[in-house]
Amino acid sequence: MAIYLDHAATTSLLPEVLEGYIVALQSVGNASSIHSHGQAAKRMLEEARERVAAALGCDPVEVIFTSGGTEAVNTAVKGVFWARRAAGARILLPGGEHHATADAAAWLAASQGARVEELPVDAEGRLAPAVLEAALAEGGTALVSAVWANSEVGTVQKVAELAAVALRAGVPIHADAVAAFGQVPVDFRASGLSALSVAGHKVGAPVGTGALVLARGTAAEPLVHGGGQQRGIRSGTQDVAGAVAFGIAATLAAERLDAHASALVALRDRLIAGVLATVPGARLRGPAPGPDRLPGNAHFTFDGCDGDSLLLLLDFAGISVSTGAACQAGVPEVSTVLLAMGVPEVEARGALRFSLGAGTTADDVDALLRVLPGVVERAQRAGHSDRVPALG
Ligand SMILES: Cc1ncc(COP(=O)(O)O)c(C=O)c1O
Numbered sequence: 001m002a003i004y005l006d007h008a009a010t011t012s013l014l015p016e017v018l019e020g021y022i023v024a025l026q027s028v029g030n031a032s033s034i035h036s037h038g039q040a041a042k043r044m045l046e047e048a049r050e051r052v053a054a055a056l057g058c059d060p061v062e063v064i065f066t067s068g069g070t071e072a073v074n075t076a077v078k079g080v081f082w083a084r085r086a087a088g089a090r091i092l093l094p095g096g097e098h099h100a101t102a103d104a105a106a107w108l109a110a111s112q113g114a115r116v117e118e119l120p121v122d123a124e125g126r127l128a129p130a131v132l133e134a135a136l137a138e139g140g141t142a143l144v145s146a147v148w149a150n151s152e153v154g155t156v157q158k159v160a161e162l163a164a165v166a167l168r169a170g171v172p173i174h175a176d177a178v179a180a181f182g183q184v185p186v187d188f189r190a191s192g193l194s195a196l197s198v199a200g201h202k203v204g205a206p207v208g209t210g211a212l213v214l215a216r217g218t219a220a221e222p223l224v225h226g227g228g229q230q231r232g233i234r235s236g237t238q239d240v241a242g243a244v245a246f247g248i249a250a251t252l253a254a255e256r257l258d259a260h261a262s263a264l265v266a267l268r269d270r271l272i273a274g275v276l277a278t279v280p281g282a283r284l285r286g287p288a289p290g291p292d293r294l295p296g297n298a299h300f301t302f303d304g305c306d307g308d309s310l311l312l313l314l315d316f317a318g319i320s321v322s323t324g325a326a327c328q329a330g331v332p333e334v335s336t337v338l339l340a341m342g343v344p345e346v347e348a349r350g351a352l353r354f355s356l357g358a359g360t361t362a363d364d365v366d367a368l369l370r371v372l373p374g375v376v377e378r379a380q381r382a383g384h385s386d387r388v389p390a391l392g
Contacts, residue, residue, distance in 0.1 A: 003319045003364045007202075007296055007357025008151050008179060013245075014204035014358070020248045021206065024241035031238050032229065045240045048247030052211055055250035056198065057187035064212045064230045065243050069178035069199035071223075072212035073100040073145075075233065076174040076195040079220030080143045081108055084172070088140030089115045094127035094147070094157075096340030100197075101145050101176055114142070118340070124287045125155040125341050129165045136169040144173040148186065148196075151179035152324035152337045152353060153286030154297025163192035172218050178202055178210075182253035183261060183294050194218040198250075200242070204358065205249035209242040260358065264295035267356050267365055271298045274369040279376050285338065285351070296356040299324060301343065305379035307351040308332050313375040319368055324353040 004012075013021070029041030046060065053060040066072040081091060091105045095118040108114035119135055121127050127146055136144075144166045149156045159175050166173035172194035177186050182203040188196050195218055200209030214220055214233065226235030253260075269289045275282050281303030287293040302310060307323035314321050324335050338348035354368065 003367055005354045005356060005360065005364065005368065006320045006322045007360070008353065008355035009322055010201045010207060011204050011357050012359065013206060014249060014252060016252060017204050017206075017245050017249045021241055021245035024244035027240075029240070031240055032227065041240045045238055045243050048240075048243035051247035052243075052250045055254040056181070056196070056211075056213055057189045057191075058196075058213045059216070061231070062188070062213050062215060064214055064234050065238060065246070066197075066210045066212055066234060067208050068201065068210040069176070069197055070100040072197035072199070072210050073098070073174075073176050073178075074104045075212050075220065075223050076197060076214070077101060077104040077143070077145055078108060078112075078223060079233065080172050080174065080195065080218065081112070081114060082221035083219035084142040085113075087171075088142050089113055090138075090141040091116045092119055092132065092135050092141055092144045093117070094119050094121045094125075094340070096121060096125060096150070096335075096337035097145070097147055098151060098176055098178070100178075101147070102336070105145070121340050123341055124292070125150050125153050125337060126157060126287075126292075127162065129158060129161040132162055133165045133169075136165065136171060141169070141171045143194075144171055146173070146175055147179070148175045148177040149180035149184060149294050150286070150337060152335060152351075153299045153341070154294035155286050156180065156184055156292050156294060159193065160191050163194075167192055167194075179294065181250075182257070183264070183296055185257065188213050188215075195220070200246040200249055203249045203253040205246040206242060209239070209246040211246070261295040264356050264360070265289075267360055267362060268293075268295060268298050270362065271354060271356070271365045271368065274365070275300060275372060278369060278373050281376070281380065283347070285341070285343065296360075298354045298356075300352055301338070301347045302350040302352065302376050302379070303347065304383060305350050305376060306382075307349060309379040309382055310350075310352050310375060313379060314368075314371070317371045317375065319371065322353045322355070324351050 029037035031042040031045045049060045049063045105116045109116045174195040178199045181198045196213040201207040282300045285299045
């Protein structure tokens, strides 16, 4: 049986989610219709919204269901920028943001008059609140957006401190919590954020589900116009079954957080210790094992070889992993996260991320540890190249 160590890319549907999803898919009714079928659909939808709100520590009215993380992030970054055009053109981001954020901001810069400033991060990918504070002192900032936890190297940001700094400056702040949700506590109200994005498929719900949490007092222009559903921020007939599935997954993510996280931490630390002990040239990237690192994340660079070669050799051995930048539509690129952290390009090319999740076992980790030294040795012999070492 193939081993799946790429939970940061996507997760399998949880059985409880699948069960609720199927029931919801079988009922008919547009949640905006006033007849009884419509009202039944609306009840299911609003119950799902309440579940997501409870799991994320916000009010149900603040939950805007989206098609996933990318749409939520785009709605926050573009929507808040447009609503605050008068306040200034600057958008502040830490270096190495996920492409959903970085590319939305780049598009605003290219076509909408935004001025995007990437703030320096430390060697572990963290933005210091003092760096944000100094940047905000200049004024003219429309919004700040920062990832809550980095999906590549697993760094958990000091979100509440960043939010406090932004709010002191009167600037809304959005956090991309796609990788954080389900692994570390995410409490919107306590964080002080203005907006937050999550995706269902990272916590056992179907791809195509997710939410933007938008604080009541935070204005955002919509990306899509139409029937005015969801505060007019996200028009369109609502996906009741998707919302139900995401609602169940969100409840489970919150309820199981502590047990899930401690199980993952034990496996992660076994994996990290094993790799560092047995693979010459392996360097752990991101924070040391501890609370600043996502429980399910182990990310390394391996000297003298290409991450893509390692990925393919491991795939051949029946183990699915990622180079880290999994959302790049299959196009290999050097990680912008590692470059922002100051990792030299030659080292960044050897990146490989192992991400653990529900269903990962110690046997899976041990199976990886058995094959990895040989795989790395083989890839090192091939060296850095566009050529993948011959399989078999
Ligand atoms: C940190 C982060 N943000 C945003 C996204 C995009 O989310 P989605 O795949 O739901 O569009 C991802 C996907 O991997 C991610 O890891």
